[in-house]
Amino acid sequence: MTIDHLSAHEHAAPMAPGRTGPLASVRILDVTHAIAGPWATMMLADLGAEVIKVEGPDGDMQRFLGPFTKEDPERAYGGTYGAYNRNKRCIMLDLKSTEDRETFLQLVDWADAVVENQRAGVLDRLGLGYETLKARNPRLVYGAIRGFGDPRTGASPYADWPAYDVIAQAMSSFVSMNGMSPAEPHKVGPFLGDIYPGTVAALGILAAVFHARLTGEGQFVDVAMVDAVTALSETGVCRFSYMGRDTPPSGNSSETVAPFDIYPTADGAMAIAAPTNAAWATLCEAMGMPELAATEQTRTMPLRVKNRDIVDGAVSGWAAVRTNAEVMAALGGKVPCGPVNQPVDLFSDPHIKARDMLVAVDQPQGRPVVQVNTPIRFTETPAGIYARPPKLGEHSDEIRAELADGRLAPRPS
Secondary structure, X not given: OOOOHHHHHHHOEOOOOOOOOOOOOOEEEEEOOXXXXXXHHHHHHHOOOEEEEEEOOOOOOOOOOOOOOOOOOXXXXXXXXXXXXXXOEEEEOOOOOHHHHHHHHHHHHHOOEEEEOOOOOHHHHOOOOHHHHHHHOOOOEEEEEEOOOOOOOOOOOOOOOOOXXXXXXXXXXXXXXXXXXXXXXXXXXXXXXXXXXXXXXXXXXXXXXXXXXXXXXXXXXXXXXXXXXXXXXXXXXXXXXXXXXXXXXXXXXXXXXXXXXXXXXOOOEEEEEOXXXXXXXXXXXXXXXXXXXXXXXXXXXXXXXHOHHHHHHHHHHHXXXXXXXXXXXXXXXXXXXXXXXXXXXXXXXXXXXXXXXXXXXXXXXXXXXXXXXXXXXXXXXXXXXXXXXXXXXXXXXXXXXXXXXXXXXXXXX
16 A cells, blocks of 8 residues: 555544543653653653643754644644654743743642753753752652763763763663674664653653652652663673673674574565574474474574574575565464564554554644654553644643643642
C-alpha cells in the first residue's frame, strides 16, 4: 500500500477525547526546553498528569524550528517542538519580571513537581532555585536534567559545560560500541542522548512524588544526560570488569549468537535471529536445509559463532531471493524475525495499526500531523494523546484566571 505523507493522518488513530491516565492527580510545572526536559514532561502528560509549560517571551528554543506543513502559514510551532510538547498547556512568563515571578511562585504552590533542564544555576540566579521553592512548598519535587548533573548531588568537573545528545552518547562510551567497525563508530540516529535521560527523569520524578505523598517530604531529583546513557552502556562496563576487554562495534550482528543479523532480501531487509538450537533447527527446516542444523560445524551455538560465515552465508543466500513478505510467511511465529521498516512502512504495519501507535494530531491550521503514541498501556486508566501542542502563551489568560479563582490551588495540608 502506497501512503502519501499529505494523507498519512487518514491511516492513524484519532486523538483521545480528553485527559485520562493513572497520573490524573499529578501536577507538573514544566520549565523545560529543547528535547530532554520536554520529553520527560511529555511522558508524564501522556500518562495523565496535568502539565503547565512555562515559556519566556521568546519561547522554547525548539518552538520555531521546522519542519512545518505547507498548510500552516502561522507557524506557531514546528514539528520538533510539537513532538515533545503535546498534552500540555502553556503560560508565557518573563521570569525576570517581578510580577511574572510571583505568578510562577503561585504555580509552584499548586504543583507536585517542577521540572527544568536549564544549565546549573540559571533558576537560582532568578531567585527560583530549589531551596527557595522548597521553602515555599515543602512537598515539592524538583526535577533537573542537565548534561553533567547538578552540584547538589555530585559536583562534576564539567557541571557548567553545555551538552547535547551527541556529547552524551560519546562520553558515556555508547558511541564506541555502536557502528560497523572500531574504525567507524557511530552515534544512534534518534536523539537517544536526550530521550533516554528524559525517560529516566520521568521515572525519578514519579518515584519522588510517590515518596512526597507518603511523607510530605519533597526532594531534588537530578539526572545527568551522560549518566543516563552510561547506564545504557552497562554491557561494555560489565565486559571490561569481568574480562578486561573493550566492546567494539559489531554492526548488526551479535558477538555471541549466530544467526542474529540483518539480512538483505529481494525488496528490502529482514532481521532474523535464532538464539537457540531449536530455533536454528526450525530455521533450517523453513529454509529447506534441514540437514544444516545437525552438521558438525553448526550443531551448537559456539560452533555456529565460530563458523559464522557458513551460517550467515546460508541465511543470506536464502533471504536474498525472497521478498520481506515471503520471509515473514516462512518464518513468522516460528523463528524471531521482522522487516527493516522505513517510517512510511509503519503506517501499514499490522502490529502498529492494531496497537494504535500512530495518532493523528490536530493542528492550529491545516491538516493533522501524525505522532507516535505512548507505548505504555493500561487496562483501567487508558493513556495517550488528547491535545495538540500549545501556541506560545496560548493558555496564559486561562491559567491566570484559574489561579485567581482558586481552581489552581495548593493541595490541602
